[in-house]
């Protein structure tokens with residue numbers, strides 16, 4: 001796991017976009033894994049700016065969203081399918097039919113989850129998965145206790161997550177209790193995972209998953225097993241890390257030709 005501590009969200013967006021740009025230049029039909037939440041927004045802004053100014057091309061790329069609420073009507077502004085479209089994919093030239101989301105409105109949810117897994121496989125797997133992290137250590141919507149072998153499935157949200165996400169709805173009562181999410185086993189198969197965390201409210205979760213034991217109580221800790229995991233943090237999110245100076249030293253002394 002490579003931990004990179006940066007001054008702020010602008011720098012995080014640029015560094016992550018560098019990794020995505022270099023992937024797309026080498027493999028124009030790359031498969032991207034997209035996350036919702038506020039953490040990835042600087043990445044999406046930077047990618048949209050590079051598309052606009054330098055013609056960064058997404059025309060052959062595919063994208064898979066991590067998760068979706070169950071029970072929101074199709075087109076609901078806070079459904080993750082809509083959020084991903086609004087915040088990112090509508091701002092670049094990726095084909096709408098190449099952007100995939102779990103179907104939280106399917107009549108047969110388990111079958112829809114299996115089809116989603118099958119489609120990820122059929123397209124050769126995810127090359128680069130963007131992740132945020134919940135204050136309880138969740139990635140996607142894999143809440144504490146999620147199996148490290150889990151695949152796309154239905155999950156219940158814990159109250160802390162519903163409270164954290166209530167800011168996107170008119171009231172807590174509107175926040176769904178159920179979701180569909182890629183599993184930890186699914187996420188682990190992405191060839192590169194790039195997790196972004198910013199702000200002091202993430203400091204404890206970051207400390208737990210980066211330096212704590214690998215344990216299902218903190219789902220993101222499973223990334224310690226991933227052969228290519230990058231964690232981009234601002235100073236506030238990094239503030240509880242024991243080895244922060246070591247991570248800074250390691251990154252500052254990295255050969256300039258070596259990307260993330």
Ligand SMILES: N[C@@H]1[C@@H](O)[C@H](O)[C@@H](COP(=O)(O)O)O[C@@H]1O
Nearest residue numbers: 036037038039132133134140141
């Ligand atoms: N399902 C999403 C996660 O994928 C995201 O990482 C998390 C953190 O969101 P934020 O980045 O806004 O803190 O929120 C939601 O629960």
